[in-house]
Amino acid sequence: MTAMIDAERLRKKYLRDGMLPTIFCNGCGHGAAFDYAFRAFEELGLDMDKVALASGIGCSSRIPGYINADGLHTAHGRALAFATGIKAANPDLTIVVFTGDGDCTGIGGNHFIHAARRNIDMTVILLNNFIYGMTGGQLAPTAPIGSISTTSPYGNIEQAFNICELAKALGAAYVARWPIFHPYQPIKSIKEGIQNKGFSLIELLSPCPTAYGRRNKLGEIDSLWKWYEDNTILIEDYEKAMDYGTEEEKEAVRGKFQVGVFQNVQKPGFFEEYDKLVQRIIAKEDERKGGAE
Amino acid sequence: MRYERDPARIRKVLGDKVQFVQGDMAAAYGGLLAGCSFFGGYPITPASEVAEGIARMLPRVKGTFIQMEDEIGSLAAVIGAAWGGAKAMTSTSGPGFSLMMENYGYAIMTETPCVIVNVQRTGPSTGQPTLGAQGDMMQVRWGTHGDVEAIALAPSTVQECLDLTIEAFNLSEKYRHPVCLMADGEIGHLREKLVIPDEDEMTLIERVPATIDKDKFLPFGNSQTRDNKVPDFPTFGTGYRTYVTGLTHNKKGFPATDKQRDHEELITRLVTKISDDREKLTNVERVELDDAETAFVTYGASARPTESAVATARKNGMKVGMLRLKTVWPFPRRTIEELSKKVNKIIVPEMNLGQIVHSVREYSCDGCEVTLAPKVGGEMHLPDELFGYLEARK
Numbered sequence: 001m002t003a004m005i006d007a008e009r010l011r012k013k014y015l016r017d018g019m020l021p022t023i024f025c026n027g028c029g030h031g032a033a034f035d036y037a038f039r040a041f042e043e044l045g046l047d048m049d050k051v052a053l054a055s056g057i058g059c060s061s062r063i064p065g066y067i068n069a070d071g072l073h074t075a076h077g078r079a080l081a082f083a084t085g086i087k088a089a090n091p092d093l094t095i096v097v098f099t100g101d102g103d104c105t106g107i108g109g110n111h112f113i114h115a116a117r118r119n120i121d122m123t124v125i126l127l128n129n130f131i132y133g134m135t136g137g138q139l140a141p142t143a144p145i146g147s148i149s150t151t152s153p154y155g156n157i158e159q160a161f162n163i164c165e166l167a168k169a170l171g172a173a174y175v176a177r178w179p180i181f182h183p184y185q186p187i188k189s190i191k192e193g194i195q196n197k198g199f200s201l202i203e204l205l206s207p208c209p210t211a212y213g214r215r216n217k218l219g220e221i222d223s224l225w226k227w228y229e230d231n232t233i234l235i236e237d238y239e240k241a242m243d244y245g246t247e248e249e250k251e252a253v254r255g256k257f258q259v260g261v262f263q264n265v266q267k268p269g270f271f272e273e274y275d276k277l278v279q280r281i282i283a284k285e286d287e288r289k290g291g292a293e
Numbered sequence: 294m295r296y297e298r299d300p301a302r303i304r305k306v307l308g309d310k311v312q313f314v315q316g317d318m319a320a321a322y323g324g325l326l327a328g329c330s331f332f333g334g335y336p337i338t339p340a341s342e343v344a345e346g347i348a349r350m351l352p353r354v355k356g357t358f359i360q361m362e363d364e365i366g367s368l369a370a371v372i373g374a375a376w377g378g379a380k381a382m383t384s385t386s387g388p389g390f391s392l393m394m395e396n397y398g399y400a401i402m403t404e405t406p407c408v409i410v411n412v413q414r415t416g417p418s419t420g421q422p423t424l425g426a427q428g429d430m431m432q433v434r435w436g437t438h439g440d441v442e443a444i445a446l447a448p449s450t451v452q453e454c455l456d457l458t459i460e461a462f463n464l465s466e467k468y469r470h471p472v473c474l475m476a477d478g479e480i481g482h483l484r485e486k487l488v489i490p491d492e493d494e495m496t497l498i499e500r501v502p503a504t505i506d507k508d509k510f511l512p513f514g515n516s517q518t519r520d521n522k523v524p525d526f527p528t529f530g531t532g533y534r535t536y537v538t539g540l541t542h543n544k545k546g547f548p549a550t551d552k553q554r555d556h557e558e559l560i561t562r563l564v565t566k567i568s569d570d571r572e573k574l575t576n577v578e579r580v581e582l583d584d585a586e587t588a589f590v591t592y593g594a595s596a597r598p599t600e601s602a603v604a605t606a607r608k609n610g611m612k613v614g615m616l617r618l619k620t621v622w623p624f625p626r627r628t629i630e631e632l633s634k635k636v637n638k639i640i641v642p643e644m645n646l647g648q649i650v651h652s653v654r655e656y657s658c659d660g661c662e663v664t665l666a667p668k669v670g671g672e673m674h675l676p677d678e679l680f681g682y683l684e685a686r687k
């Protein structure tokens with residue numbers, strides 16, 4: 001079976017009936033994200049009745065609408081807090097969150113920090129396009145220095161969030177970043193994230209030609225691709241350059257986005273720990289009082 | 294591990310049938326009895342004791358307590374838990390309630406059953422953190438953007454903190470709507486006798502789960518199995534694959550943001566599913582009203598000094614009574630209208646500079662004079678003060 005036919009088959013299986021067409025512009029990277037998620041779901045053999053999706057507000061946060069599973073399209077920035085509640089009520093559900101850089105690290109930064117810190121068992125697919133796409137291209141906390149947006153018309157002077165480094169520092173169980181153009185690593189990471197019993201963050205660098213690319217002269221789809229090729233570097237290559245490179249080689253990689261898997265550790269998620277706590281309390285209580293009759 | 298309501302365990306955790314406890318704790322007890330299995334909250338005076346009480350009790354009945362990062366996250370988690378199948382609640386006070394307003398609207402729009410206990414203080418802003426007031430009686434009705442109806446109950450005793458929390462859960466399940474228990478700092482921190490109802494002394498209303506054919510099920514229209522405007526609930530994980538959004542949506546739940554008809558139909562149903570039942574939801578206490586010429590209309594802690602003032606007035610031969618609102622929203626329009634036809638004067642004691650008095654005025658007949666008896670600053674009205682109001686309006 002060719003890859004094309006296979007993609008069609010997966011779309012049939014996983015797309016929600018009646019929701020197409022998507023709201024995405026031509027050349028938007030976000031559309032690829034659900035194809036990758038479909039592939040990951042398929043390879044993991046997930047029962048979609050037992051998958052709950054959540055999202056905030058933004059173009060990227062519209063993705064759960066297109067996927068045939070339970071989905072909570074919540075308030076701007078709050079998806080992870082909502083998702084925490086879903087998982088608490090039914091730990092058997094696999095939780096996948098789709099969010100944007102503005103949604104997750106701008107307005108929702110605090111929920112992101114705490115969901116990661118608590119190590120809630122969920123997989124967060126964050127589509128980073130350096131911009132607030134849905135509202136027409138305002139400054140995002142991920143925008144590289146110098147970025148032109150409608151609210152930084154003279155160029156951005158704020159330092160950008162490094163989302164993966166932040167997640168790593170918070171002790172998230174799984175952290176990866178990939179450009180969205182190559183399917184295999186993102187699919188593999190989504191799978192690994194879902195399999196991981198803790199908090200998983202997969203940051204996908206996804207172009208927004210409409211609200212970011214155009215203004216920042218990244219050009220049309222072909223040259224956009226090239227921009228992402230030129231501005232990303234594998235973690236290993238980055239480290240090699242930094243450890244052994246000449247000053248020029250170091251300078252050449254310094255401003256690039258490192259891509260790869262930053263962290264992959266196995267540790268019990270929040271609700272696994274919570275379960276243990278409850279078992280401990282109940283056992284003690286039943287022992288003391290001779291059961292709950 | 295999944296929660297299942299276990300009456301024996303709940304009662305073991307609650308302890309003696311008759312206790313001497315704070316209103317906050319009684320609200321926590323009410324949640325436990327109602328079968329609440331998820332609580333997400335953030336500390337704030339004078340509501341912290343609700344969270345502290347439930348933090349101790351919930352794990353012992355296999356429920357989940359999480360102290361969230363803020364009140365926005367608290368209500369978010371509560372709503373998520375409700376979609377995951379739990380009865381869920383949170384508690385807060387003024388500043389936290391202000392932060393909850395967006396998700397409160399989300400719960401209304403997505404028809405999510407849940408309970409918010411608001412142990413009110415005053416404001417604006419941080420105000421008087423440790424002192425009670427009735428600062429959010431209008432915020433609960435109008436604080437979130439858009440067209441909504443609210444269900445809000447106001448306890449005047451510790452016993453009612455328990456009873457009305459159970460009632461709040463029942464109404465939230467019945468109407469698929471977030472229900473607020475609007476206590477105030479006075480009642481929340483008051484200690485008095487509490488009698489814990491036995492299983493057969495309480496009624497619990499449970500969510501109606503979606504049961505009909507998955508292809509025919511409409512998660513956001515009138516019920517397809519009963520004759521009412523409240524759709525059956527497709528709990529996540531039960532195979533209905535529901536899309537839940539705060540955007541204007543059609544009956545299937547799909548966004549319909551640019552369609553006038555869909556919006557009008559949706560919002561009208563969300564409001565009228567409650568307002569149609571206004572009379573059924575009306576819950577008031579009448580004190581000495583039969584022959585009254587002047588009536589106090591009040592709620593919450595203010596009802597306590599008011600009742601004393603009524604007794605003093607009666608001793609002095611004055612024909613004075615009290616109408617106490619236990620359900621403040623939806624507003625008991627007809628009850629107020631009828632009262633205003635019978636009495637000449639209505640006085641509304643409130644621990645604010647006038648909130649519910651506006652609604653009382655709106656629904657009173659022309660010939661009846663409606664005035665406010667405000668008290669702010671973190672103190673309750675004294676019975677003598679209220680008696681003074683009566684004398685001044687003789």
Ligand SMILES: Cc1ncc(C[n+]2csc(CCOP(=O)(O)OP(=O)(O)O)c2C)c(N)n1
Nearest residue numbers: 057058059060076100101102103132133134
């Ligand atoms: C509380 C609140 N503030 C602002 C908005 C407006 N708003 C909608 S989407 C959005 C930005 C989304 O950006 P991002 O998460 O990066 O997603 P993208 O559209 O770029 O995929 C904003 C500011 C809102 N819906 N709610």
Ligand code: SF4
Nearest residue numbers: 024025028059133208
């Ligand atoms: S505005 Fe940007 S992010 Fe939104 S759909 Fe268009 S290209 Fe994608």
